[in-house]
Amino acid sequence: xxxxxxxxxxxxxxxxxxxxxxxxxxxxxxxxxxxxxxxxxxxxxxxxxxxxxxxxxxxxxxxxxxxxxxxxxxxxxxxxxxxxxxxxxxxxxxxxxxxxxxxxxxxxxxxx
Amino acid sequence: xxxxxxxxxxxxxxxxxxxxxxxxxxxxxxxxxxxxxxxxxxxxxxxxxxxxxxxxxxxxxxxxxxxxxxxxxxxxxxxxxxxxxxxxxxxxxxxxxxxxxxxxxxxxxxxxxxxx
Numbered sequence: 259x260x261x262x263x264x265x266x267x268x269x270x271x272x273x274x275x276x277x278x279x280x281x282x283x284x285x286x287x288x289x290x291x292x293x294x295x296x297x298x299x300x301x302x303x304x305x306x307x308x309x310x311x312x313x314x315x316x317x318x319x320x321x322x323x324x325x326x327x328x329x330x331x332x333x334x335x336x337x338x339x340x341x342x343x344x345x346x347x348x349x350x351x352x353x354x355x356x357x358x359x360x361x362x363x364x365x366x367x368x369x370x
Numbered sequence: 371x372x373x374x375x376x377x378x379x380x381x382x383x384x385x386x387x388x389x390x391x392x393x394x395x396x397x398x399x400x401x402x403x404x405x406x407x408x409x410x411x412x413x414x415x416x417x418x419x420x421x422x423x424x425x426x427x428x429x430x431x432x433x434x435x436x437x438x439x440x441x442x443x444x445x446x447x448x449x450x451x452x453x454x455x456x457x458x459x460x461x462x463x464x465x466x467x468x469x470x471x472x473x474x475x476x477x478x479x480x481x482x483x484x485x486x
Contacts, residue, residue, distance in 0.1 A: 290472035301476075307473070
C-alpha cells in the first residue's frame, strides 16, 4: 500500500446502527495515525492520534483501534446518531515532521 | 484567537488573476500546514511551515503557487495567474510540534476558491 486508503467511500446507516470503517496505510516507517471528523460547512475536527501497535482509543460512542504491523486502523461508531453524519478522515504521519498524508475519507450518513 | 482563522471564506476570481489566501494560526503553534481539496478528491498536502521557514513545500503544484509565513504567525498562500483547476477548498491547519511528538491539527474553516 503506497497511500492511505479508506473504505468504504460512503456509508448509509439507520439511527441506532453500529458501524465501522477501515483505514489502510504503509506499515513501514510508521510514526502516527490520526482520525478526523469533517462535518459539512465546518472545519475538520481531530478525534484520535494513535501511535502504538494495539492502541485502542475511545471518545464517547466512537472508538478506534490500530495495527501498525499490518497497516490498518478501524473506526467504530456505536449506536449511530444523525449528528454523526460527516466525512471521517484518517491520516498517516509522514516522516520526521508532523506532516500528515490523508485518505480520501469515508462519508457517513445516518438516517433518522 | 481561540481557533485557526482563514480569510476570505469564499473567493470567486477570473482565470488569470492572482489571489491571496490568509491563515491566522493558533497562538503558540509553531507548525502551520496548507492543504486543498478539489471536488471529489481527498485532502492534498501543499506546504508545511516550521516557524517562518518551509522545510517541505513538495505539494505545491506549480511555480504559480507560493506561500510565506511571518512572525511565526500569519501565513499567506498566493496563487498567480489562476486556472480553473485551482478551484478547491484551501484549508490551513496549525499544530504544536516537537521532533518526536505527535499532535493533532486544528483546522481553519477553509477558503472556497472558484476560478471562472
